[in-house]
Amino acid sequence: MTSQSAGPGRTGRRGGDSGTREAILDAARKRFAAHGYDGATIRGIAGDAGVDPALVHHFFGTKERLFTAAVRLPVVPGELISSALAAGAADPGGSLGEHLVLTALSAWDVAEIRETFLGLLRSAATSEQALIMLREFVTEAIVGRLAAAADTTDPAQARYRAALVASQVVGLGIARQVLGLEPLAEAGRAELAAAVGPALDRYLTGDLG
């Protein structure tokens, strides 16, 4: 979530695709930080970077993917959740909750994940704007997607269930990947999926009292 202080201006030649890509990411970081996830638009970011909005779509596709690249997440959380929901629902060998845990653990299994998480925490804990941006992203891209899997006819209840799932997955990520809390940090993926998956299943579709 850091911004380079000397981004390219609106005019002048780019250093090819890579220079244009960096200029867009730089503009995106600044605009997401200033306007939040909801308030930032592809059009506004393109304007700041001095390029056509079509070029931003060409390089990054959706706003969600652009944000993901801007904050250096190794995966696009919402797309991962959608795949997990589709696969988990179809998989006879494990519950949806277990599938969601395995999906998260796999996504976190990259060398730079700890630094990415620390960067997000640092930004959110330092800047109220960064915190709002993160809240909006989690609300739309994570809770919104998970709510589709929650068993209820009441949309507010579906989002409550999804937020409970998000709270456990965020806590697992912080305990395991950031804090390195043992013996959780060294536990195997299958063991954790068996332990945490049923809790997520209950949050999504069980009796919450």
Add this chain to the structure above:
Amino acid sequence: MTSQSAGPGRTGRRGGDSGTREAILDAARKRFAAHGYDGATIRGIAGDAGVDPALVHHFFGTKERLFTAAVRLPVVPGELISSALAAGAADPGGSLGEHLVLTALSAWDVAEIRETFLGLLRSAATSEQALIMLREFVTEAIVGRLAAAADTTDPAQARYRAALVASQVVGLGIARQVLGLEPLAEAGRAELAAAVGPALDRYLTGDLG
């Protein structure tokens, strides 16, 4: 976890109890940051503050209480957990898990909790030493206490169960108190205890697969 830059030296008159107390807290913050939670001793902190170790015990009691005051936590987590375990075990009206959730929610219900959590996250995300200190404190004061309630004859398994509980409670705290994730942030205490308590009960004593 901030340190005051101009703490009192080893000599000179103190400004009464309040000056001595601040000098001890200042020394504690520096020593916890430099040596971690496990490595810092009351004796070492007393030496840095230029007071007798007995005075540190007089003001703060235990190392756990001194740490709690140094990082400005509104409560002593381990003591709260011990009370919850004792009361939860004796309470016929709710499960131990529900009691733990209610205890955490009550402890967080103070005006300064968000700033305290943000401060802890900021420190941990900025300094590896602060992260280690936090990990050691959570391991000893929180996981260690919770493990006593876990149902197993294998101590490593008990700590694993306790760490799962900690991951859900930490995630709940971040989602609700820091991120302000709706509709989790506005949910009532009893509602959350009914939703999350059974997950904690299962982590502590249920079948984890």
